[in-house]
Amino acid sequence: MKVFFDATVWCGALLNPFGPNGKLLDLASTGGPLKGVTSDVVLLETYRHAVQGDLGHVFDPDDVWAYVDAHRPLLDISQAPIGRALPKRTDLHNLAIGAIVYELTGRSREDMLKDLAQQATLPNFDAHDLHVVAASYAAGAEVLCSSDRGFFKQSLGALIPHRPTDLAHEYGLI
Amino acid sequence: MLILSPADRAALWREVATSKPEDTMSMLRVLAKEIQDLLASDLDLYSGWDEPLEATLQCLYASGLIGRDSLRMQFESVGGDESEGGTSAAEFALTLAGALEESASFETLSPDTRQLAAELAAQWRELVASVDLTEAPPEQLSVAQVAAHFGVTPQAVYKWCEANKIEFTRTPGGTYRIPSAQFEWKRGADTSEARREVALRLLRSLGDHKPMSTEDMADSMRRAREQSAQ
Numbered sequence: 001m002k003v004f005f006d007a008t009v010w011c012g013a014l015l016n017p018f019g020p021n022g023k024l025l026d027l028a029s030t031g032g033p034l035k036g037v038t039s040d041v042v043l044l045e046t047y048r049h050a051v052q053g054d055l056g057h058v059f060d061p062d063d064v065w066a067y068v069d070a071h072r073p074l075l076d077i078s079q080a081p082i083g084r085a086l087p088k089r090t091d092l093h094n095l096a097i098g099a100i101v102y103e104l105t106g107r108s109r110e111d112m113l114k115d116l117a118q119q120a121t122l123p124n125f126d127a128h129d130l131h132v133v134a135a136s137y138a139a140g141a142e143v144l145c146s147s148d149r150g151f152f153k154q155s156l157g158a159l160i161p162h163r164p165t166d167l168a169h170e171y172g173l174i
Numbered sequence: 175m176l177i178l179s180p181a182d183r184a185a186l187w188r189e190v191a192t193s194k195p196e197d198t199m200s201m202l203r204v205l206a207k208e209i210q211d212l213l214a215s216d217l218d219l220y221s222g223w224d225e226p227l228e229a230t231l232q233c234l235y236a237s238g239l240i241g242r243d244s245l246r247m248q249f250e251s252v253g254g255d256e257s258e259g260g261t262s263a264a265e266f267a268l269t270l271a272g273a274l275e276e277s278a279s280f281e282t283l284s285p286d287t288r289q290l291a292a293e294l295a296a297q298w299r300e301l302v303a304s305v306d307l308t309e310a311p312p313e314q315l316s317v318a319q320v321a322a323h324f325g326v327t328p329q330a331v332y333k334w335c336e337a338n339k340i341e342f343t344r345t346p347g348g349t350y351r352i353p354s355a356q357f358e359w360k361r362g363a364d365t366s367e368a369r370r371e372v373a374l375r376l377l378r379s380l381g382d383h384k385p386m387s388t389e390d391m392a393d394s395m396r397r398a399r400e401q402s403a404q
Contacts, residue, residue: 001339008392015385017373018279018292026369031358032324033339045399054398055391057383063375070368073361147392164388171339172330174276 001143002035003028004136005074008147009164010038010046011055014067020168024145027171029071034171036074039135043068043075119155133159143167177211180250187246190231202231212252216263217305226297230270233291237277244329245273257348264302264318265328271298272327278377285381292377296370299325311354320352323359325366 005025012021028036046068050059068075129150136144136159144151144161151161168174178186186208190201206227213219234240248269254260261269274295278288302322311319320340321328334340335350342352386394 008388008395011391011395012388014376015380015391016279016281017376018275018288021388022279022373023275026325029362029365029369030324031361032326033334045395049395049398052398054394056386056394057380059376060379063372063379066368066372067376070365070372072365147388148396149389149392150396170337171326172333173326 001033002037002139002141003143003145003162003167004132004139004141004159005036005038005042006132006144006146006148006151007042007045007049009145010042010068011049012147012164014046014050014059014064015055015057017067020164020174021147023173024164024168024171025071025074027173029073031073037136037139037141038074039131039139041131041135119157177253178208180254183208183212183252184246184250187240187249190235191241191246198235202235203228206231209249212249213263213267217267217301219301226294229290230274230294230298233277233287233294234270234273236283236287237273237280237291239273239277242273245269255347256350261328262316262318264305264316264322267298267302268318268321268328271295271302272329274298281384285377289374289377292370292374311357311359313354314351315354317350317352320357323363 003024005028009021009024012019013025016022024034025036028034047061047064049055050064051061052058129148132144132146132151133156137157142158142160144156144159145164145167146161147164152163162170165174186205190198190205193201206224209231210219210223210227231240234245239245248261248266251259251261252263252266256262272295274291277283278292278295280288283291299322302318311323315323317328317331320331324331331340331352332350335342335352340352341356342350344350385391
């Protein structure tokens, strides 16, 4: 199974490296049954939150990069197809999420576009999160692992959101 | 060296888990000695392991995991026939490593105890790897070999098998055999040491910081993002 990890997973792992988030990233960094991917934008977000103190603790930048670097096999991913400037693209505002991802990445799977009618449209979806969905599709991930409750409230097409604790439990890590 | 019967081992473990505080240290020492005797020949656990073993049990006692039934049952079944649920010495050592790592994740424990638990877990994993693993994997792997290589517990590997997350076969005797060809065996192997080291570094830097809940953390990240977007 291929899983995309967003910044909440990385930040959770920094706060508790032996907790579910850390265990998932560790396993996904090996050649075992869980294939992990992430994106450059996610890592930059992680870095910013960690060193700015948004996590209730100010991390040493060297420690953050050392942690990211130690999980290098997860980073075999091209750059995220979009940045966070997406809300400025007004031409995309009434499209379904899957259609936007298709427009932006030019890469999709048929099932991503299959349930367009059921998918959230951009005005109903936090556009700042779309880079995560787009990068997940671009990387061919089947699962989006996140603690952000926003992802669990709306349809992401074929992409299935999973909370880290649920996924860690499914793989016997906790 | 006298090895206790499975029933006596279970009784000893229960006695330790329910011992009075004033008796705990001496009971933990007795249990540590019994574990050492049990694992000694398979894992070469003869010298230098008295202290790590006692420290292991102290960490598990501090985290409360010593009261976990699955841990006691594993201890009870060490050396038994695999077709009847027996556990190998390597599997039990990796189960201890997993329980120590879990203890290291407990935010209610002191930073020193969490740090010690993480270091001991690494020591157990290294021990099993030194005895049980080769650089090029054999065609068929045991559960302990898979667990040791991917840094998980044997119970996790059994779960992967039962959930068909990995391919496996069982011998007529019930032993699990896992084809190594399905794995990218060397992927991430060169960074496993770095992962352990940086995790310990982070634990040290966090000290007794009590992290917010995962949901609160995600909300805080969202608020910070919204503020920076304005």
